[in-house]
Amino acid sequence: MTSVSFATHEVLNQSPPFVDVDLFALDRPLADAVAVNGGVLAKQELMEFGQHWGSAAMAERGRLANENTPKLRTFDSKGNRRDEVEFHPAYHELMARSAHAGLHNSTWTADGRPSGAPSEVVRAAKFYMAAQVETGHLCPITMTRASVAALAAQPDLLAKTMPVIGSRAYDPTFAPWPTKRGMTLGMGMTEKQGGTDVRSNMTRATRDGDAYRITGHKWFMSAPMCDAFLVLAQADEGLSCFFMPRFLPDGTVNAIEFQRLKEKLGNRSNASSEVEFLGAWATRVGEEGKGIRTIIQMVQLTRQDCAIASAGLMRSGLAHALFHARHRSVFQKHLADQPLMQAVLSDMALHVEASIALVMRLCRSFDRAPLDQGEAAYMRLLTPAIKYWVCKSAPGFLYEAMECLGGNGYVEEGILARHYRESPVNAIWEGSGNVMCLDVLRALSREPEAAASILADLARGTAGLPHAAEAAAFISTAFRQSDSERTARLAVEKLALLAAAAALNEVSPSQAELFAPTRLAGSHASMYGAVDLGRDDTARLLDRALPA
Known part of the structure; x- marks a missing residue:
């Protein structure tokens, strides 16, 4: 009796994987643009970054982070409200590598001032290469970097947060930000009824001593796993900006309740959420009425x-x-x-x-x-x-x-x-x-x-x-x-x-x-x-x- 083999035939005429390459050395247009715009002395640093991010290991982490999407854990095993977002280890590795390279803070000095030339150009070259491997995790990275510009409107708050933002350590633990080795920041601006028209926001901020209590919602709250958020809400003097941490000063969880994670076309490794604020504690950033x-x-x-x-x-x-x-x-x-x-x-x-x-x-x-x-x-x-x-x-x-x-x-x-x-x-x-x-x-x-x-x-x-x-x-x-x-x-x-x-x-x-x-x-x-x-x-x- 003749046996039938179902072994896969030899695979021919297919390209090998495009991995284990130097994303900087192989990209002459990038290298030339970096040099012309002031970053010529960063060549070795960028080649090391390009070699690591061009590796098969990093490509695999990008795949895993997107195939194993974040999950919202609303309650703990005892029924306590937690609102934690759980990620695959590959996502955390991507975050750690980006933080180690300073993608979230290298354009700022230790006290939160612009680092000056060529920090923006050099960081952009790294960000450009990282995006080629896995783009979703860069959302909290970019918001953390950008938040420093807004926090500058509140110098006392910037002075407190900058030592933690300025660290190149990635710390994903669910804990109050002052206790952590590093922190990330997200942003909540848009609401159901307004979208881009943030002046129509209905979320309210009422004074609570030197702080505020925020009540309302955000239709898109980017990167809900972050340690704090910059949020827009209506105060007595108009639309204002607030710093809203995940934990209250006494160490208990803030009244930030995530309703669900968005199902998105792409950007799957990154979590985006809908959220309700039930008198969430926050401090003001900048003047009242000057939130935009x-x-x-x-x-x-x-x-x-x-x-x-x-x-x-x-x-x-x-x-x-x-x-x-x-x-x-x-x-x-x-x-x-x-x-x-x-x-x-x-x-x-x-x-x-x-x-x-x-x-x-x-x-x-x-x-x-x-x-x-x-x-x-x-x-x-x-x-x-x-x-x-x-x-x-x-x-x-x-x-x-x-x-x-x-x-x-x-x-x-x-x-x-x-x-x-x-x-x-x-x-x-x-x-x-x-x-x-x-x-x-x-x-x-x-x-x-x-x-x-x-x-x-x-x-x-x-x-x-x-x-x-x-x-x-x-x-x-x-x-x-x-x-x-x-x-x-x-x-x-x-x-x-x-x-x-x-x-x-x-x-x-x-x-x-x-x-x-x-x-x-x-x-x-x-x-x-x-x-x-x-x-x-x-x-x-x-x-x-x-x-x-």
């Missing part, structure tokens, strides 16, 4: 991180697509040698080059803003424009990267399906696309002279590049129209593209010469690869993106 002005200092930094993370996701998508194409043979040729695939991949590489050049230029403005009014104005005007363009680019880009892998890109065993699900959130969080455009318009109305100066600088930075002068003229005219809101999306996108061309021209003029005509023209192709970059330029782009 206080917390917007935090939001400016979280928006910056949204752009960095989206650029990182696109970089990862490009790297995986190009790596696959170099190993996969179709019709007797490697995919990477097929002219159509080369056109797609090189166009994608150009987009990533411009994105990382632009993001690093923005981070340079954050580094220099405390001492340079021009850089501070660049930061205020361009942050929402850059977040708009980079974050809204990511989903379509990652779809294209998935298609480069065919069915292998669409299945959950690979990282691209996770990246694709992750990508929309950065365009939604911290202000959707329309909100970003409105913020650009507000910045223009408040600082018209500074905005004009920035636009002039961008025109000088792109002088001689094809279509740059026409783009600058269009932007100037569009923003002066009486109904500028109607065309704000087009004008803000053009502004971001012009800024990207200027940033790329600093980093790699030859790449800027390719970017400008394919992006700044009156109309340009909407699909990657629907441009003619030329054979030599295509080869150069692909080699810079991922050395063969």
